[in-house]
Amino acid sequence: MKNYLEFEKEIKNLETELLNLKDPYDKEGISEVNTNKIDSLQGEIDEKLGKIYLNLNRWQKTLVARHEERPKAKYYIENIFEDFINLSGDRNFAEDNSVIAGFAKFFNNSVLVIGQEKGDDLDSRIKRNFGMMRPEGYRKCIRLMKLADKFNIPVISFIDTPGAYPGVGAEERGQAEAISSSIECCMSLKVPTISVIIGEGGSGGAIALASTNKVLMLEHSIYSVISPEGCASILWRDPTKTVSAAEAMKLSAQDLLDQGIIDEIISEPVGGAHRDKKLTVKKIINSLKVNLEELQKLGRTEILDKRREKFLNSGKSSTSAFPYINKSFLYINKLSIIDSIKKIFKKDLSNYSLNRKKLFLVVIGFAVIGILFSIIIK
Numbered sequence: 001m002k003n004y005l006e007f008e009k010e011i012k013n014l015e016t017e018l019l020n021l022k023d024p025y026d027k028e029g030i031s032e033v034n035t036n037k038i039d040s041l042q043g044e045i046d047e048k049l050g051k052i053y054l055n056l057n058r059w060q061k062t063l064v065a066r067h068e069e070r071p072k073a074k075y076y077i078e079n080i081f082e083d084f085i086n087l088s089g090d091r092n093f094a095e096d097n098s099v100i101a102g103f104a105k106f107f108n109n110s111v112l113v114i115g116q117e118k119g120d121d122l123d124s125r126i127k128r129n130f131g132m133m134r135p136e137g138y139r140k141c142i143r144l145m146k147l148a149d150k151f152n153i154p155v156i157s158f159i160d161t162p163g164a165y166p167g168v169g170a171e172e173r174g175q176a177e178a179i180s181s182s183i184e185c186c187m188s189l190k191v192p193t194i195s196v197i198i199g200e201g202g203s204g205g206a207i208a209l210a211s212t213n214k215v216l217m218l219e220h221s222i223y224s225v226i227s228p229e230g231c232a233s234i235l236w237r238d239p240t241k242t243v244s245a246a247e248a249m250k251l252s253a254q255d256l257l258d259q260g261i262i263d264e265i266i267s268e269p270v271g272g273a274h275r276d277k278k279l280t281v282k283k284i285i286n287s288l289k290v291n292l293e294e295l296q297k298l299g300r301t302e303i304l305d306k307r308r309e310k311f312l313n314s315g316k317s318s319t320s321a322f323p324y325i326n327k328s329f330l331y332i333n334k335l336s337i338i339d340s341i342k343k344i345f346k347k348d349l350s351n352y353s354l355n356r357k358k359l360f361l362v363v364i365g366f367a368v369i370g371i372l373f374s375i376i377i378k
Helices: 006-022 035-054 058-065 073-080 122-127 135-150 168-172 175-188 203-210 228-235 239-249 253-258 277-296 300-312 322-345 349-377
Strands: 082-086 099-106 109-116 155-161 193-202 214-218 222-224 264-266
Touching: 006 035, 058 193, 058 222, 058 228, 058 239, 073 099, 073 109, 073 155, 073 193, 073 277, 099 135, 099 277, 109 135, 109 203, 135 175, 135 203, 155 203, 168 175, 175 203, 175 300, 193 203, 193 277, 203 222, 214 253, 214 277, 222 253, 228 239, 253 264, 264 277
Parallel strands: 109 155, 155 193, 193 214, 193 222, 214 264
Antiparallel strands: 082 099, 099 109
């Protein structure tokens, strides 16, 4: 049985009608199949799906990214790579089933494959902890990434997590340290690294494995510092404002490509990756092949330098928030100057003419501090 999202109700009705038309049996026995009607209805469904998915808002894209039937990392690993060998454990505490990792063949080249796995049904989701990695999961990935770097093997990661697991045990075992160490490891590798965001790219749990040379993203995936629900709860104290939060966060693939956060959008079949999983696999294979061939032309040092340059320049485009941040700092500096002058003279600013020399020195001092701070920020 198919699962339909709220905005797909019309599609559900049409597909139910189509299924009834394709069934050659009715209450009175065998009936004739109306092929013309079937073709017409299928065309109508395709047209409506195209219109709906062409105009999805950011919250609707979030729902598509979380769709129960959306292909998971395990599916992609099984259908993209050959001779996959699963490797377990961080050699320190335990195995983390929320991440699949191991070596495989991709067009006869050895690669390290890492995939955050949510699971397909209730039992597997519980086993996989809904894709939320624990510290031992990140430490397992660090162990394998260092091994791949040693033998000059490229790293390919599939990102699909609502975020790192926030449980007490995970925090006690150093969740924050594990995430930061994973980011540090990703940034220090001298082999080609590619990450593909296939569903949710949530918070540090995602970027811990997505600090790569190339960040690819499926068309209806999301990538953000927090979930829309979490953002709405923090900013508005109202979890019902998830739609507004999603719009404000600009978490869609197109938003992130415009901001230079990701490098490429992989288009999905009409209606999302779950409607044609095989076609989605083919598109991912083509994108991985092109990007991997491009990176393999570079030397080890050049790969490292380009990755660092990419992330250091992230957000410095004309559409970034940095100009507004700089303006905010200037405004804060102005307020600080006024507050300081008020404290020095302990009287209204209209009487500052009696102490012009002192005022002049204070203003010059803050101006110099502001200039130095701006230089550091740049």
